[in-house]
Amino acid sequence: MAGKLVGGCSSRVTDVALCYMIEFVLGESDLVDVRFAVSPLNELTLSLRVLKNPARHPMHLPFARRVRGVDTEVLLALSNERGWTPDFLSPRPVTPFTRFEDEFAALREVPARTMRRDFRAVLGEVPAVLRDRERMLAAVEHYWEVAFAGRWDRMRAILEADIAFRGREMVQHGLATMLSGISERITFVSPVVRVLIKGVDPWRVEARGQGLTLVPSLFALRTAVPVDPGAPPLLIYAARGAGTLWETGRPSGPAALAGVLGQVRADLLAELGEPRSSTDIARRAGVTTSAVNQHLRALRDAGLLASQRHGRSVVYARTELGDALVSHSAGRGSKAPGLSLERV
Missing domain, CATH: 1.10.10.10 (Winged helix-like DNA-binding domain superfamily/Winged helix DNA-binding domain)
Structure with missing residues (x-):
């Protein structure tokens, strides 16, 4: 879902030949229901692009080097050449502080037909290695244990710090200023949030009381939205402070x-x-x-x-x-x- 359509537009954000407009139309109730959330499963899904093409993510090379003994045949098959992944692997968080155990339990309950539909939307055909549902789920769970479980507290702290900063920006300067501070590719002119994304047909989503969920990510390069145009409004964005994730030293005061x-x-x-x-x-x-x-x-x-x-x-x-x-x-x-x- 939200972990795959990452904008790769030119520096000229008005260049519609390269970028396409995704619009979230917020009603009155949605404007007071702009919420932030941390999603462990979304982070795991977004990190798959680091495994697939570490050269594009030099900041996370320490992460890629530390991942050993996982089922890479399955994990690398979960995304296409552009790094897009099926929506069911990037759920909309239902609470601000979702736990991986809860998201993974929900993942186990995803109907097979939904998985097939989402696979086809991204991969065209379901690869043979992904037809074994239990192997796929086991690969995802083991990847979490190897790559994230021991580091999640640190990751979550950075994500929560970003949310605190964005929340303060929204209170002090308003929704439009906060959103434009996330990325130059995001604009808000009430009641429409517009996001420039590369490689997708433009679409317009009426929130209709579903609000807008904003999810900071350590692995997003810019912004990401669901593949399914009918999905509830969800926007993943690159978190502030992501570059500090692998720091070992601390600055000294003058x-x-x-x-x-x-x-x-x-x-x-x-x-x-x-x-x-x-x-x-x-x-x-x-x-x-x-x-x-x-x-x-x-x-x-x-x-x-x-x-x-x-x-x-x-x-x-x-x-x-x-x-x-x-x-x-x-x-x-x-x-x-x-x-x-x-x-x-």
């Missing part, structure tokens, strides 16, 4: 800033140029969440950070004042070592 705030808080402020959850910050620092929370709250109370709860996490990001302080302090003296357990 020495001048550390002289005022202390090194730990200077390091935290330097790191929060992109939104992060408190649990993610603690994980990267190798300490408990409670060990950093008092520092984060102190920076927030001083007006240098903003915070927002999202699900089980509290997401922090620098305010304009925090940005200005870090920028002004940069280059004034040498940098101190990165955040450490001893100093926390």
Whole structure:
């Protein structure tokens, strides 16, 4: 579904010879039902393009190198040469914090006729290797266990941080500004959301009370929509901070800033140029969440950070004042070592 029609339009987004318009028409009830959600199964599905063509996804080469012992014959057969995948593998999340176990249980219940229809829509004919339903399901489940299960907390933290940022943008600046900030290929002139996508016939979807679901992704290059024009409005987009997924180091605060705030808080402020959850910050620092929370709250109370709860996490990001302080302090003296357990 949403994990395959990724725009590859020219830089001139008005070039309709290369790009086609997908329109979601939102009614009055839909305008107040624009919601965000994280979908583990969508992430798994989108990641298949990394396995298929890792050279196109250099940022995720560490991911591709770590995937071993999976049923690649099945997994690579699930997408066509353009990276499109059947809609049943990219479900519309029913809750903001969907678990893989729940999505996979629903996947098991997808009727065989629906699978065949979606396979044909993307692949033309169902490859022989995909006619064994149990083998296909086992391959997907094992791929999750190998490639995602041990890393999902970190992935989810980045996705939730993006949602917190987009939500704040929508509250402060409105739906149109938030959507255009996701991609230059997305515009909103009430009541229509328009998305430029390459390689599909244009279509127009009336939401009719189904709302619009926005799903951030670490593996989407740009934007993605369902293959089926009749599917409920769903838009997957590239999440902010995806480039930090495989980082191992942490930025150090400028020495001048550390002289005022202390090194730990200077390091935290330097790191929060992109939104992060408190649990993610603690994980990267190798300490408990409670060990950093008092520092984060102190920076927030001083007006240098903003915070927002999202699900089980509290997401922090620098305010304009925090940005200005870090920028002004940069280059004034040498940098101190990165955040450490001893100093926390």
